[in-house]
Amino acid sequence: MTSDPTSSDDSPFRSEPTVRDKAVQFVLPLVVHIEKAAPPARTDALETSARAVLTILSDERSLGDGEWAQAMRDWQDARIRKVVRRARGAEWRRAEALPGITVTGRSAEVRVFPPVPLDGWPKDLARLQVSGTDLDDPEPPAPADPTAPVLWLNPELDMSAGKTMAQTGHGAQLAWWELSEKERTAWREAGFALSVRTADPARWRELTASGIPLVRDAGFTEIAPGLTVAVEGHDRVGTLPERAQHSAG
Numbered sequence: 001m002t003s004d005p006t007s008s009d010d011s012p013f014r015s016e017p018t019v020r021d022k023a024v025q026f027v028l029p030l031v032v033h034i035e036k037a038a039p040p041a042r043t044d045a046l047e048t049s050a051r052a053v054l055t056i057l058s059d060e061r062s063l064g065d066g067e068w069a070q071a072m073r074d075w076q077d078a079r080i081r082k083v084v085r086r087a088r089g090a091e092w093r094r095a096e097a098l099p100g101i102t103v104t105g106r107s108a109e110v111r112v113f114p115p116v117p118l119d120g121w122p123k124d125l126a127r128l129q130v131s132g133t134d135l136d137d138p139e140p141p142a143p144a145d146p147t148a149p150v151l152w153l154n155p156e157l158d159m160s161a162g163k164t165m166a167q168t169g170h171g172a173q174l175a176w177w178e179l180s181e182k183e184r185t186a187w188r189e190a191g192f193a194l195s196v197r198t199a200d201p202a203r204w205r206e207l208t209a210s211g212i213p214l215v216r217d218a219g220f221t222e223i224a225p226g227l228t229v230a231v232e233g234h235d236r237v238g239t240l241p242e243r244a245q246h247s248a249g
Helices: 042-058 069-077 089-096 161-178 181-189 201-208 234-239
Strands: 026-033 082-087 101-104 109-112 150-153 195-198 214-217 226-232
Touching: 026 042, 026 069, 026 089, 026 161, 042 101, 042 109, 042 161, 042 181, 042 195, 082 089, 082 161, 089 109, 150 161, 150 201, 161 214, 161 226, 161 234, 181 234, 201 226
Parallel strands: 026 082, 150 195
Antiparallel strands: 026 109, 101 109, 150 226, 214 226
């Protein structure tokens, strides 16, 4: 897999047809817990979604002969699709009862599930809404941690939190593909430390010309095909200190 999926003829993110379209198509479901009285902060939800994708990619059930491994391989051989839905109350409890992993940030909870066919969602996930994932940050996010990877968002785009969560998941996955097994282990032991921030226009132009991994959305929902996330600093994961991980279970 090349660093910049926009230049790969076999990219899972291209809008043009590729050989990946000939495979059976799967989607990685993510569900964000949003209670009306206490919604999560937007940036925390974006970062937790990215860590959720990394968590399932590294889970032993997704590797080798694990119970999710074939579905993960089938998903990654086709288009890399992620769909974020929201749940509260009993909906969230039903989602938690299905096989998957819940990753908890400071205020956000995101449950990620093994990939399912596009038309084969479990009933308790299929009934959940995609819309209504508009979230806000109560306070401006602090500066990004310069010692960890940063997923920079395109400042020219206006995406729902759910759509943006899928994009940060794509960015985290691109970073993961770039790493050696030793680096992946170091990142996992560091709790998949990362930041999500919106770049200013000048910084965005610099990032997209620098040769780092870039996510080009295929334009199936909300936005036209184009660049959404620049993945900066994935090469720093090998020097991250081991730290207490965010909850996953």
